[in-house]
Amino acid sequence: MNQNPRLSLWFRRVAGASALFALCVVVFGAFVRLSDAGLGCPDWPGCYGHFGVPESQEHIQRAEQSFPERPVDTTKAWIEMAHRYIASLLGVMIIGLVVMAWRGRREGLPLRVSVALLALVIFQGMLGMWTVTLLLKPAVVTAHLIGGMATLSMLFWLWLTQRPAPQHPAPPGLRGLTVAALLVVAAQIILGGWTSTNYAALACTEFPTCHDGEVFPPMDLKEGFVIWRGIGQNYEYGVLEHPARTAIHTVHRLWAIAVTLVVGLLAALLLWRGQGGQRLLGLMVGGALVLQLLIGVSIVLLHLPLGLATMHNAGAALLLLSIVATLHTLWKAPRGRELA
Template sequence: MEIKSLLKVTLILTLCVIMMGAYTRLSDAGLGCPDWPGCYGMIKAPTTNHELSTAQNAFPQHTIETDKAWLEMIHRYIAGALGLMVLAILIMSLRKTGAPKKLPLFIAALIVFQAALGMWTVTMKLMPIVVMLHLMGGFALFALLLLLYLRNKPLRIPGGDTPARKFSALALACIGVLLLQIMLGGWTSSNYAALACTSLPICEGNWVDNLNFSAAFSPFQGEHQTYEYGVLDYSARMTIHVAHRIGAIVTTIMLLLLAFKLVTKAHSSVLRNAAWLLTTLVVLQVALGISNVVLHLPLGIAVSHNAGAALLLLTLVFINYALLRKA
């Protein structure tokens, strides 16, 4: 298999890992297995009476929920397969003349760090800062794999599309704003603040007077036996939620502004099509966000909201790459 084909498959698998991670987290199955890398000391979730008895004896303080344990293990299996594919990409890149070398090395290092974050997510009992970093690592991996794919697949914009290149700074700023919004989303989820506000457009009641930024965004939340279901009070969770909503408004405006400028000013159909895709994804993402509030965080929509953020990031990575490439 050529490296470009392998990268395509790896990109799809990375999206699956991101979505499965979101599904596991939103199903409250992040501690479905209290140990790592196995599950109750086994390579799979315990299911038979003998396995359940052995697991209960080994972890008497835990209530075994087989369905949640399987969710966690399936996530680990897929992540493990992704790690092997990244290793294969690294080996092929090092062997192939003219292929990028530093980027695949960095991606391989990132996935090792991701594995460590996955372990700490369990051993530190869903500490929010670790959960958020694990989420951001997955998004970073997704973006870097696309960048590596683009570097292995020559992309040329006819004439360099000089009129569009003046929007390079805006496109780069859009990536920064989107990453901050993804971080806010991860912080909202890891602190179980997604339902802290259930009305639109911002929050119910006198929310302005209840804002508590110091508690909401402190990475240190004290020592607890577990952080599952959150440890912050309502005002802190509400503050996180409000910040995420305001961030969504800013992000939407900036991304739509970039898309509008590219649609109206770019000469290249590649950039115009990417701008239309960006517009579509932004509209869908806003609709999913509103649906999460109105429908009280249904699992399918919440997972799709995570996938939408990942696809938005990939689209912006492509646009930035295309704008910076010379003819």
């Protein structure tokens, strides 16, 4: 079906702006977590019973009487509330996309994907609430990260659907390899979230060894990957012993090898076999991979500086988006000759 050009143009613009804004929300969410501001407001959706942050002495005293276990830290509270505000604004933008997709449903605008995206964002809001009410439970916080990355990817995909179809055929075999790259990167993002939410980023303080010159020091894999530990425990700053944190960190490192092999091969084949914009995608995928590896090593060697740790999340998002762009381009491209 032919789309209404004006409505299609506005849909593409809002989808692109929403994807860019979602990237900011994801990166700022990482900053909230890494700056230990996740419980800056101990309630939800307000902050100490307010929709803003209590700042006057009277309001602070009342807040601390209501939440005696959580003294007011206005800096962390504002960081947390700022994240809630911008995430809410993103939700409004996505509602706008659904409305436009509904109006243009007979002309081919992607209504089903838009509605699915809205459902995901609503669930994201629930995960944000549970992040606070369940006291930073790692399974919930990691799921919140996954939801954020999925929201970003879906918005980016919506924007890509409104662009002209690729003209060059897809090189044989690269569609399957791109799917494999997407899966290994998604798994690494989940492992990275698990590493961060269990405060295991500095379980290894050396590279390429872990600590004391050992590549594989004593580890507790079973304890490190217990997903659900019940309700009521405060997980701020972590609850695991060092061998369990070491296990999490080591698995994250080892999976980075799989990511490097699969994604590196994808980038190389795009550069070798691709045509036109496919080669540019190869540069983007390869560049994002190298950048992410350099940031990951630097985080260990420099002992987790906040700026670099936040950039690591941004790098993961950019690597994911480069693969999503590759998948869309190859999936929509004319099919090339199959391998003999």
